[in-house]
Amino acid sequence: MTAADRSRSEERAVEAIQREMTVFARRARASAGRMHPELSLVSYTLLGHLEERGGCRATDLAAHYALDKSTVSRQVAGLERAGLVERRPDPDDARVQVLDLTEAGRHILAQVTVSRRAAFRERLADWPEEDLVRFAAYLERYNAWPERPPGDGR
Amino acid sequence: MTAADRSRSEERAVEAIQREMTVFARRARASAGRMHPELSLVSYTLLGHLEERGGCRATDLAAHYALDKSTVSRQVAGLERAGLVERRPDPDDARVQVLDLTEAGRHILAQVTVSRRAAFRERLADWPEEDLVRFAAYLERYNAWPERPPGDGR
DNA sequence: GTCTTCAAGTTGTACTATACAACCAGAAAC
């Protein structure tokens, strides 16, 4: 294979990755909404992050998801209203509110995770294990890229 | 490797795919907005589809992206107002409007494609060709799954 | 042929997610 062949093939692959990731993104919210109307994609990811980290600050959520802090503030307010998260003032710093899941939050998160997992598994049912593992690794690698927060106009 | 090992490994991979796809989806719109403010992710994908197909009906767009037809109607109206698409009545069926890119639409789509491609390429710069090709194939395979339109509560 | 039903698209309405700007309250730096 010549260098030109290689670069053409890479070029095609990059195009395809871009196109397919975009299609996926376009569809994700809609299908999440239909899969579990009780918990939007945003809420789901925020709760998931809280569970994974065992609680964190609103600012951490904003940074991780490249969201404005006002957005997080409102989302969290909604989740608190729904009784899914609770906040405690940080004893070390009175400005900080440590967020954590409530029991109800843990419960609903687990339910949604189950239903999402079932949907994903159905979709991936006939993939060989080797491909699943590799696909997961590619996605992780792809996402391990620093996102710039909103307003950071670089 | 035992069957139990295999299923655990698959389980982990499915979880990771779900999680990473979700993170990606959460970030995509925001980064698209920062990458090319003149063309939202939605508009970009719609224009891209028109280019790829060489024009199509609004209903086709709705089906392909799992959007409500009203959403597509408004999006297309905006694109038409912006002079990026034009519609002609279908000679075979007066209800149908065939959509297609204008020259301006083609032009801006090409520009945005260039800038998106550059961003993706930067991000994927140190991936070996083999991995790019495989990753692209996985994504295509993943997305080749029938989406259900909104309102189809199955 | 007329009538009913179906399909494509538009419009009214409402809601969610989002950003940006202005602000407030504590903490830290000097």
Add this chain to the structure above:
DNA sequence: GTTTCTGGTTGTATAGTACAACTTGAAGAC
């Protein structure tokens, strides 16, 4: 002790979306 920084909330505006009701034309049923 000011000034500056950081975490968070609130006001306001916008985009994207869905659902329902409607219009118009096509296609079948009889």
